[in-house]
Amino acid sequence: DAGITQSPRHKVTETGTPVTLRCHQTENHRYMYWYRQDPGHGLRLIHYSYGVKDTDKGEVSDGYSVSRSKTEDFLLTLESATSSQTSVYFCAIASNTGELFFGEGSRLTVL
Amino acid sequence: AQSVTQPDIHITVSEGASLELRCNYSYGATPYLFWYVQSPGQGLQLLLKYFSGDTLVQGIKGFEAEFKRSQSSFNLRKPSVHWSDAAEYFCAVGANTGRRALTFGSGTRLQVQP
Numbered sequence: 760d761a762g763i764t765q766s767p768r769h770k771v772t773e774t775g776t777p778v779t780l781r782c783h784q785t786e787n788h789r790y791m792y793w794y795r796q797d798p799g800h801g802l803r804l805i806h807y808s809y810g811v812k813d814t815d816k817g818e819v820s821d822g823y824s825v826s827r828s829k830t831e832d833f834l835l836t837l838e839s840a841t842s843s844q845t846s847v848y849f850c851a852i853a854s855n856t857g858e859l860f861f862g863e864g865s866r867l868t869v870l
Numbered sequence: 871a872q873s874v875t876q877p878d879i880h881i882t883v884s885e886g887a888s889l890e891l892r893c894n895y896s897y898g899a900t901p902y903l904f905w906y907v908q909s910p911g912q913g914l915q916l917l918l919k920y921f922s923g924d925t926l927v928q929g930i931k932g933f934e935a936e937f938k939r940s941q942s943s944f945n946l947r948k949p950s951v952h953w954s955d956a957a958e959y960f961c962a963v964g965a966n967t968g969r970r971a972l973t974f975g976s977g978t979r980l981q982v983q984p
Contacts, residue, residue: 794974799879801874802914807969809969857964857966859962861906861913863912
């Protein structure tokens with residue numbers, strides 16, 4: 760158990776509304792990630808963080824922003840949700856030996 | 871750019887039969903390679919990893935994988951499949967430097983017949 764908690768686990772929202780997903784870790788890891796999972800695409804990197812206030816884009820970052828004001832929390836925000844952002848979102852942390860450990864996922868439906 | 875290809879979208883095997891899931895990668899340096907498993911509605915669990923050394927690595931649940939640099943492959947194997955192995959399997963490539971993010975394949979869904 761890597762001590763990763765995602766909230767909310769399920770959310771239904773409407774197009775155009777803002778949405779924030781939260782990832783909380785208890786083990787003080789420096790690197791944190793947000794991925795989205797869609798059928799036929801595996802997991803794709805949205806944004807990542809390498810420290811407090813240090814973030815960078817991944818391959819599918821359009822329409823998303825992130826913030827990390829504390830080591831333990833990494834927030835993913837959809838400023839104006841669209842139907843194409845309906846997905847399952849996974850937070851992950853990198854261990855000191857290179858593997859990633861994942862949270863349980865947050866299922867987002869945008870109507 | 872790094873990439874991972876899992877050519878089999880869906881595989882069905884009989885319980886007790888052997889299993890091999892294919893993974894090919896593209897990476898500019900010596901890769902770190904991983905296999906993850908995902909049961910329905912769950913997160914991803916690490917099965918095994920290869921960083922260096924012995925090219926045959928053992929993982930949890932009786933799985934093993936072999937790194938073949940000449941073929942850019944990291945295939946996952948299990949000698950005898952159990953019904954509880956039905957899940958989706960993801961191969962991933964990365965490094966323990968830079969952003970440390972992993973690039974994932976699109977996954978192989980395994981169905982086990984009784």
